Amino acid sequence: MPYRPEQIEPKWQAFWEQNKTFKVEIEPNKPKYYALDMFPYPSGQGLHVGHPEGYTATDIVSRYKRMQGFNVLHAMGWDAFGLPAEQYAIQTGTSPALTTAANIENFTRQIKSLGFSYDWDREINTTDPKYFKWTQWIFLEIYKLGLAYEHDAPVNWCPELRTVLSNEEVIDGKSERGGHPVVRKPMKQWMLKITEYAEKLLEDLDGLDWPTSVKEMQKNWIGKSVGAEVHFKIKDKIDLEFVVFTTRPDTLFGATYAVLAPEHPLVDQITAPERWQELNDYKEFCAAKSDLDRTDLSKKKTGVFTGAYAVNPANGQPVPVWVADYVLMSYGTGAIMAVPGHDQRDWEFAKQFGIEIKSILDGVEVSEGAQTDDGILAHSGFLDGLKVKEAKTKMIEWLEAQGRGRASINYKLRDWLFSRQRYWGEPFPLMQTEDGEVLPMDPKDLPLELPTVATYQPSESGESPLAHCDDWINLTLPDGRTAKRSSNTMPQWAGSCWYYLRYLDPHNDQAGWSSEAEKYWMPVDLYIGGAEHAVLHLLYSRFWHKVLYDLGHVTTKEPFQKLVNQGMILGENNEKMSKSRGNVINPDDVVKAYGADALRLYEMFMGPLEKAKPWSTTGLEGAHRFLSRFWRLYVEEDDKTTSRFTDNALDEATERLYHETVKKVTDDLEGLRFNTAISQLMVMVNHLTGQPQFNKNLAKNLALLISPFAPHLGEELWHRLKGGDTLAYETWPSYDPAKLVAKTLTIPVQILGKHRDNLVVPPGLSQTEALQLALKQDKVVRHLEGREIVKAIWVPDKILNLVVR
């Protein structure tokens, strides 16, 4: 019988499901391994070929680790709150719950058709009240720590769509869908104090086995700056002062003006009466600026003079105080000391408005641009002669001694806007009384479920449809007061912040997870997913984990020990896959035509997991051809096991290749180098294809070696050879290092670094012996003619290089 994946794949999938082959429980005496996929949002589009890439990688590792004796936790679930289902509900009136359930069913079918070894008894769904009960519980824990607060924050309101959009959904000031204008509108929002964890989030990156790019992105996002706060008093109004943050306190003597953000509270108090009109106009101008204007690259700096002067604390000189929107209220103190000689932004501003530009570095010219490099200080009083670094320290000491400032650290990271004006999300487990008091719900009353609503249309004011649900939103408290629930819900990130913990103990209704399970399974040993989550999901998740750690609910500081981003699979034309480009590959079609094993094998063979790579249908066919060849090693046309199997010992070449193969595949699996592991299996199969007979035991082990990549094929061949049930818990083949050593080696001989000939010799030759043999070879002799050997480089069993004159 030829290779028929359409027959063997459903058969083994049914076997695994019926026998619960991959069900796991805590086994204290067994080492654990936790392999995690970024769980998908079950969209209406179904799976695309990018999903199986990461899932196959973790599945291969899971299957391999199981055969190595690890107790492997590998599960799948659904990040099922989200905008598309709600958008569909607005358009059609279909409940998001129904849409979501149908999509999950489709995703489940598709994922199961790929033969992943998930413990399906641990399946989770963020929209299931039994799940989000604990999302709400974690929110209450965060709230109780004082890390959640309400705040009037501007949101992206799209009047046309009557909905609030997340920043990601706003592109160049317009809605991603439909290109409608988006305006900033203040609304009361829940915020989480992630900034309180900035330092820990930064520090603990060091111990993680993550891609440097992701660590780098998180570092930049947190954006730590070390510097100082400096107090500036307003001239002639000695009771008024503002504080600036600077990373360059050493340049204080070069500060020739100061700038306040347009929203800075001091602006109104210090502005000279004759300038009020101008200042107000400018503030309005800034407030009206859209995101589009802000990203305008050709923009010029704008600003107005307040008419007031501040006193430079270093030299007592008056400096003009300006208002300009290049200073942001949301960073630092919303005010800066401007040092145009040594800061390019200040330089441009000063140039434009004719403000003095001063160099405070010895011999440094600043008329053509700011100079931000190190140098020797000058014109700086007590700092003269010092280098930048020393001057910083000394200035901070001086400021502290004078009570005019202190050392200070700032972060770019902002608090996390945690409310969405949407229906399809976790309701906040809080209520607000008529007199404004916020009361958390009693955890034993959780979950707070979503009510059914008559319409999914948001209100004109931008509130979610929950605002129309009078029965749900209005409460009477036992003490007789009335209270309201929030019509906001949590963002999609909430459910995905902790799902890896729910997998540990998914049916626990007393707690989100048991401490026993947490201690046994955590941390996640391998986490694979798309690079698009490099910052937000991974940062939010780390933040929640650290809060849970501080509360004693988890015992590891970090959730994900090793992280890998799979590269994107591009279309055959090397462009991003998209419907509009018409280059989308549907996994269902691939499975139907070539089988799941071929899809898995091909996706892993395309190239390094982390790299982007274009799809190739002929490449996929190659993978399928390889599996057919593999099959034909075992099975004859008449469906009988091949007559080529023997019990005879292996010949030397086959034996060595076999041991090399076990070593290479094992090492490559450890390093997630699936493409080269597969190529080694191909070399092995190519070799055996040329053999009239081969050892049956080798055939068995080869079935084990391929089974992580092509599990259905592996199971079927194993079953045909050995009978019995699954190979999932068989022992992974081992190799004998002694068998890796070849009896003869081919050693290149170079003359002046150019490869000229080879020596075919036994290993362990000495330099003298090698040289003697080389000098007997015609080619070597010919190239040495008329030359003198100056030096011979001999790397034992590797290379001989003759240096001649």
Added chain:
RNA sequence: GCCCGGAUGGCGGAAUAGGUAGACGCCAGGGACUUAAAAUCCCUUGUUCGUAAGAGCGUACCGGUUCAAAUCCGGUUCCGGGUACCA
């Protein structure tokens, strides 16, 4: 602009404590089997010169270190990702 990553045949990619560049797969060409085709199997395939033996060139570009560089160092170009007045 800044930060990170990358550049190897016609294509995807192998090879880094520096040691035969191009494993493996795809494509292409040739052959076997077949009435024929498909499937399968075998061979060739970096490039130039040469009938051949062989020789020259070759890992984006320029230069350096070394007996030896895809690999290390300095500079340049191009591509991908992130970020955007963060003081």
